Structures are given as structure tokens and as C-alpha cells.
Amino acid sequence: MTEAQTFIPLAIAILVISDSRSESDDRSGQALRQGIEIAGHHVIAKTIVPDNIYQIRSAVSNWIADDAVDIVITTGGTGVTGRDGTPEAITPLLDKTLDGFGEVFRMLSYQDIKTSTIQSRAVAGVANGTYIFCLPGSPNACRTAWEHLIKEQLDYRTKPCNLVQLIPRLREH
Template structure:
């Protein structure tokens, strides 16, 4: 599996979507936690958005980013619990080409030390669609920090051995006009 890692760091273009009925971009500490982590690791924020917890609005943003040749990873925070308004897994699952079955399991395992058995109430999940990694995380800053520090930072680093997700993601277009900065 060593062929699935690289000696050189490859910065990725990552979109962040917050699913919340109560937050604004100004009060979105979970999305901001993810942005700080990805930028500190050397990746680039492609775009950030916030939507209410509605299956169709979540899908609209996600479909646009999956189809975008400049988006390699989508991180979604919020909507993974069990309330009637938690719809992120239902919105995302049908759009995935392949599920990353171990992601939710690993997230709950690493969360156990921090939040105890409450980790069982997380429906965190991940998958790949159109060579875009999509990760759905709980809506708390602590959960986003845990996911970033204990799973995503390494798996989005092309140097992580024996393997990481980078070889499975779309390559960015070569055209200089498509290499511009983030839209937001």
C-alpha cells in the first residue's frame, strides 16, 4: 500500500458546509474549527456555506461541490444526531458512490474518551462521490476538532503511510484560470 502515499505534501481544496437552524456564519464555531484545522495543515478553503437542516438544501450544496472540478473534499458539520431536524445522513448517503464504512466507527471510538457513551448518538459518516471525499461530522466544535486531529488531518495528508485518501480524489485542472482562490 505504500503506493498510496507520497513524499510531497499535496494541498487540497476543501469546502465546509454547516448544517444548522440556529447559527449564522458569525456564530458558526464548528465550521470555523474545521477551517482553522485545514488551513493550519496547509490546505485551501474553497468555499464555506451554512444551510438550514433541510435534506434538499443540503443536497443542493453537496451536489454543486461534488460536481465542481475544484473541490476535492467536503466537510459537513451538523445534523448528525437523532432529533427530528437532524437530516444530514439521509441527505448525503444517497449521493455517495462508495461509503467509507470505518469512518463513523473510528470517529465514535476516538470520541469515547472525550464524551463517553454519548458517542453512540453520533451518526458521523463519510464516503466518496465523483472522486470527492465527503465527511459528515457532529455540530459541536469539540467533535469537529476530534475528527480533524484524530482522523482527517492524517488521512488528508498525502504523506501519511501506508495510505491516505489523496490518491482517490480528483486532480485539480491544469488551466490557470481554474486555479484562482476561494469563491468566498
């Protein structure tokens, strides 16, 4: 493309999944909000729900049914404990998975947390034309995912390709 591309701000919803966090002590959601807003996107909703697959699925389902939401980013519930159920909540909603997201996220995380990265079940995909990214609950994991992986893919100017340019085609059948 020879014409200069301009930044396209996206509408992003954040879901914090935690049995113990509130708005006042939610550092992961705050880290995501800060990165999103600095990048020039809009946080149009932010909610905290407990580690319960049905409450997670309900919140995300409402956002993927809303044409005003382009992206959903969740934080928390991607580990291996009995309460961690984000992948189980989200995967049935996905029309397509972005398998490379989890693979690259774990590769990036290895630099900071070494082999502990195998405990991460970070996933991403598309549901009803909405991108969904499910991140671990630590602020560092959220910053790693946003700064080194998601931010560039949500910037229309990223070459050779990015997820934004595909948004108009996500609902094709």
C-alpha cells in the first residue's frame, strides 16, 4: 500500500478474573488500561468477576454480542489450579483460535520467568468478529503481553500485517 496509514483507535473491554481483587487493588487491569490508553485506544468497559466459568463466559458473551466492542482482554484464571477456568470459559465461545498467541506469549515470558511459563494457558481467538485475548493475572504478564505482542497487532500501521486490517472481514462466511 503506497498511501500513509493512520492509527485506528479500537474499543477495548477489560475483564479481570479474580476471587480476591477489587477496583482499588487491581494492578493487572490497571496496567492493561494504562497500556491501552497510552497506545491511543479506548477502554469502553472494565469489569471484575470471580473465577467462575459461567460468570466469565457471561461477561465476555455480552461484549462479543455488542458491535461497539472490537477487542476483549481478560486477565486471570489461566493457571492450573482448581479455580483457574478462563480457557474453559472462553474456548467454547471462539469461532477461530489464534494458536500462535499462546506460543509466542510463553516464549516471551520464558525470558522473565523461565520454565514457570509452562503453567500459563494464555489463549486468544475470534468470536463473532471480536478478538479475545486471555492473559495471566500478574501485572508483569499483562505488560509483557500488551507491550510485546498485542499492542503491535492492534496497530493498523504494523507491517507486514496486523489484526486490525482483518476486522472488516472477521464475520465473513
